[in-house]
Amino acid sequence: MGFFSKLRKGLEKTKHSLIQNIETVVRGYAKIDDDMYDDLEAVMLTGDIGVETTEYLLDQIRTGVKSKEIRDGNDVVPYLEKCIVALLNENDEPVPETDGPRVIFIVGVNGVGKTTTIGKLAKYYKQQGKSVMLAAGDTFRAAASEQLTIWAERVGVPIVKHQEGADAAAVIFDATASAKAKGVDILLVDTAGRLQTKSNLMEELRKMARVAGRNIEGAPQETLLVLDATTGQ
Template identity: 50%
Template sequence: MGLFSKLKEGLTKTRQGFVAKIETLVSGGKKIDEELYEEIEELLIQADVGVNTAVELVEDLRKAVKERKVDDAAELRNILKELIADIMGEEQAGLSLRSKPAVIVVVGVNGVGKTTTIGKLAHNFREEGRKVLLAAGDTFRAAAIDQLQIWAGRVGCDIIKHSEGADTAAVVFDAIQAAKARDIDVLIVDTAGRLHTKANLMEELKKLFRVISRELPDSPDEVLLVLDATTGQNAISQAKIFGEASGVTGIVLTKLDGTAKGGVVIGIKTELNIPVKYVGVGEKIDDLREFDPKEFVEALFGD
């Protein structure tokens, strides 16, 4: 299945819960009035676009209707699509891997699919012919090291690991030395699934970055925050806190295929201004795809 088809299929629940309801709402010669605008705003909020974004979109919708002298409510669907497309933009963010070894630090709370994301990222790089090394920096969770080891074996790359409970910064230090010695192209660092309420764990994260920047002054190249699309607005709250603590450069949105809350992508763009770089649209190893905002809008609206 092609990337667009996969994305379109993955957004089915969001489309049914949002776009299909909008289409029903504006059909059948409906009058364009305040009640209609309020109903559209409510549907946007239900799709987890976010309250502020929903209010702004409906305000822009009102202006467009007035300026274009629109009197057919059915036209509101396409105007809304235009407005969302304007928000999302057209350019893919992509990864910026300047160094060798390039260092990607992956952060996020437990249960969002962080380790799986690392495995799939490693697979993508291996498919491009790059040498990849994984660093098992999540030493808090018993299964995390084993899980990453399985992924390393699956995609055919090396892993640097210490025992459970070890100092994460020490793991990363050893991984950087190994990456230099083995002529590695990309080092991907796993981190503990920190609860954003725990200040001590955030301090641990800062220590990790100090070690990286000391050993490789221009690194990390990317700090990717993994968010679970099914958590909707809670994902945006996590992103704000992690952004402050770790200088997030991009977002990986997982489980987009299993949720009706895909509108959170729009909220992330407007509220955080942190680019979504990858989306997870399935369980398979090649189902982590680079995010294309233009394709996202087309797939969302089923066009």
């Protein structure tokens, strides 16, 4: 089983649980009313869909009811699936090819498994015949670079790192310069755990991105958010 096949399998339980909960709600109502909307909202929010997306989907259901596309509870789930597919396809653009190294930032909160994910991605890309380099951009957590070094050694790829407490942007500068000079295909950048509400830490991430873009045009070409690597997400 390939890497992304395992990823999809890991998400199956979450997907089926959410759909089953939604089906349970809509089947429990003889008619579509405010109480059903309230219960749907609760299921979506507890399923980690998020407030903004939940409000959007509920508005879409109301629109479907008004347009008669939804006539009873049995029509809700198929209609929801159509809305979610359309929502996902809005930004489903292929990642453009690059002349130089493709820089991929790995971000997320503390403890979700960013470094472990980098190890898995490094192996995946190497198996695809790509040359890979790692950048130890998490200079805050104790032994973070040592942990990433272990992964680099296991996979057999080079790593660029500085001492603990160093400027993360300086690591990115050296890593992107090295990757460009050596003609590396993929540069995987580890980052310190941070919440999106911490403005100073988010600014540090922006600085890292700016520095990457100075050495390699368009970098970082991708940013991957790790939710919980231990459950396959």
